[in-house]
Amino acid sequence: MMLAGAVIASLAGLAIALPHGKVKRQVSQLRPQYDFIIAGGGTAGLTVADRLTEAFPDKTVLVVEYGEIEYAAGLWDPPSTVWGGQGFLASYFSFQSLPTPHVNNRTAIVLAGKVVGGSSAVNAQFFDRPSRYDLDAWAAAATGSDGKNKNGWNWDGVFPFFKKSVTFTPPPAEVAQQYGYTWDESAYGNTTPIHASFPPYQWADYYLGRNAFTQAGVRTRQECAGGDKDGLCWVPTSQHPVTARRSYAGLGHYADVNLTRPNYDLLVNHQVTRVLYPNGNTRSGPPRVEIRSLSNNTFFNVRAKAEVILSAGTFHTPAILQRSGIGHAPVLRAAGIPVVLDLPGVGSNLQDHSGSGISWNYTKPGNFTPMPSDMLSSPAFLADAVAGFNSVPAYGPYTLANPNSAIFVPLPNITANYTSIVDKLRTMAAADGNGTVAAASYLPDDYRSDPRMVAGYQKQLRIIADLLANPRAPSQETTFQTGTALRAINLHPVSRGTVRLNLTDLLAQPVLVYGTGSNPVDFDVYLAQSRFLRGMVKTEALQAYGAVEVTPGEGVQSDEELLEYVKSGLVHSFMHPCCTAAMMPREEGGVVGGDLKVHGAKGLRVVDMSVLPVLPSSHLSALAYAVGEKAADIIIREWR
């Protein structure tokens, strides 16, 4: 397969030029006002900024970014010799949640990008998409009692923007043949410089995992980005097909954008603290944007003529709204903030992917080579790996970023007991004869009291019950690449958390309540997933090398014992927080409508992963780009 000429031509050596000179660092460098102001230069925010400046040469766009502009290496780039070696992330926010009572009071550790490009600059480059059922679940959640789903937030309405948002370059034929890579180019576009590609490398034990899953009955798929992803998938990596360097929004939607485009301003090292409606009148927008210089703590207001777009991510977008007096009235009052707009869903409905793992040992020799341990034990192997990464095209182990395959399995394929789990969920979602909703007791205190939030939760549980019962909709993911450990990711959790301001410092990072395990159905799912995963150790592929389970270990068999094991080792966050400004009707606790406008607020939209109503069966970066593309399309049609 030939590489597109344009891809080769765009490679001016390997040094990636960042436009430090073009970036603004002082409010004094800004224009008196802008047409559009975007809070947060992350994955979705820069996508919108790129499209608006392209579509409207006469309209000005300001992006205000908390972090700096930096080169963003991968998690597995030299000189690091172990995956995720320290010091190779670009700058990031680090969060520790409050203790989670249902998981032995352990805390969730969550990161988010704090740099131009946002989380696409720090993530693990696993570039999968949701299934069509996830988008249709989103549509069901967003649809109001009038039966309308404005702008088509469903699979058919979003798929064209997935295609537009990324350029997929197939691997050379010999690479495809060597590793068995499969794909379907019709799922992708080829115009946007956000790259998806397959690395020309796999470790020697890769096929053990692949064979084990196949022997356990998981079907393989040629392509998983076209709406159907139940099965074993090759997942592209968000990296350049020739250099294997990270591809992210800071390049593809800023540094690589036509730098003579005069209407695109980016201010770094400044925090958007809140938006201000004159006299608190949210009908007279757009609001002014309050900005804080992080170098000297001075505050400024900047005016938008057309609109303000919040793209600060799942944790910081609701924080900006709450500081602005837009949120759940009792929560705002407790923080001493005057209520401008009562929207209880702001900072509620927090969801993330979580899960527990297993590990095993081999008791018969495998003599697998090459293996990651060769990076540490063989100086010659390491030297060749570094040379390979610096070659054009790049080759060798450093072209890997993260595992690039995974299984995505529906609940009916995991446990014969799935109907009991689904029925339990449906029962708790319903009101009893006295109008009491059992599920409400699992919600955090500061929103179960609000009937709008309970109604929205009931609706979400019914939608998730349908996903869990659907024999084509994945509910477990397990990525694999090398080694003797696997994790099960619970793709459709039913527990909920919150993002609230820190009452001792309203400008600081917000406080996270991760409700992990607060709804007991999540534990039924974790148990089923753990049992399914343990089955891999028994497959012929692993038994050929005498695989023996190490954790939880053969001694752990009863539900009670397995539950304790899950609670003690559960990973609360696979870094996919979402849903804290959900696209749902206002009377069901929603924050934005199908046009992404904040309910009841003029000139204010949210465009980032906080608008999802429920988590999809995918990692979130591809979805963040697609949401940015679709949002830009909606905004451009409105202002043209």
Ligand SMILES: Cc1cc2nc3c(=O)[nH]c(=O)nc-3n(C[C@H](O)[C@H](O)[C@H](O)COP(=O)(O)OP(=O)(O)OC[C@H]3O[C@@H](n4cnc5c(N)ncnc54)[C@H](O)[C@@H]3O)c2cc1C
């Ligand atoms: C460590 C890690 C690993 C991940 N791995 C993967 C993966 O392998 N595959 C995948 O698909 N997804 C992965 N994800 C998730 C995915 O990258 C994110 O969900 C997605 O990029 C989020 O996009 P966003 O636009 O919502 O927010 P972001 O891209 O996070 O952008 C938000 C931006 O707003 C800025 N900001 C915040 N507050 C303010 C403020 N007050 N004023 C101004 N600016 C502000 C931030 O600095 C940031 O640049 C990972 C995430 C992390 C953190």
Ligand SMILES: *[C@@H]1O[C@H](CO)[C@@H](O)[C@H](O)[C@H]1NC(C)=O
């Ligand atoms: C504070 O920093 C801003 C940068 O945005 C600058 O414009 C302003 O002059 C500085 N103020 C002081 C008092 O240093």
Ligand SMILES: *[C@@H]1O[C@H](CO)[C@@H](O)[C@H](O)[C@H]1NC(C)=O
């Ligand atoms: C969790 O912490 C709370 C409050 O400190 C305490 O009451 C509870 O017993 C703890 N639970 C566990 C499992 O340690």
Ligand SMILES: *[C@@H]1O[C@H](CO)[C@@H](O)[C@H](O)[C@H]1NC(C)=O
């Ligand atoms: C789930 O099981 C069904 C029925 O056996 C099978 O057709 C399907 O391929 C399985 N799905 C996956 C992801 O393996």
Ligand SMILES: *[C@@H]1O[C@H](CO)[C@@H](O)[C@H](O)[C@H]1NC(C)=O
């Ligand atoms: C870059 O933008 C400038 C100003 O809008 C325009 O004149 C020029 O044609 C653009 N160049 C390319 C290659 O798109």
Ligand SMILES: *[C@@H]1O[C@H](CO)[C@@H](O)[C@H](O)[C@H]1NC(C)=O
């Ligand atoms: C089946 O699911 C129900 C409801 O979630 C649960 O109570 C029960 O323990 C499960 N049974 C088995 C054998 O897993």
Ligand SMILES: *[C@@H]1O[C@H](CO)[C@@H](O)[C@H](O)[C@H]1NC(C)=O
């Ligand atoms: C309704 O409430 C009454 C009084 O608390 C109780 O006796 C009855 O069992 C409840 N009915 C249902 C269906 O829960």
Ligand SMILES: *[C@@H]1O[C@H](CO)[C@@H](O)[C@H](O)[C@H]1NC(C)=O
């Ligand atoms: C809130 O902010 C204060 C002051 O910065 C800090 O000491 C505290 O740890 C924060 N609280 C939480 C829960 O993060």
Ligand SMILES: *[C@@H]1O[C@H](CO)[C@@H](O)[C@H](O)[C@H]1NC(C)=O
């Ligand atoms: C697995 O291997 C490790 C390292 O060799 C060893 O410490 C451990 O005892 C082994 N466990 C089992 C169950 O064989």
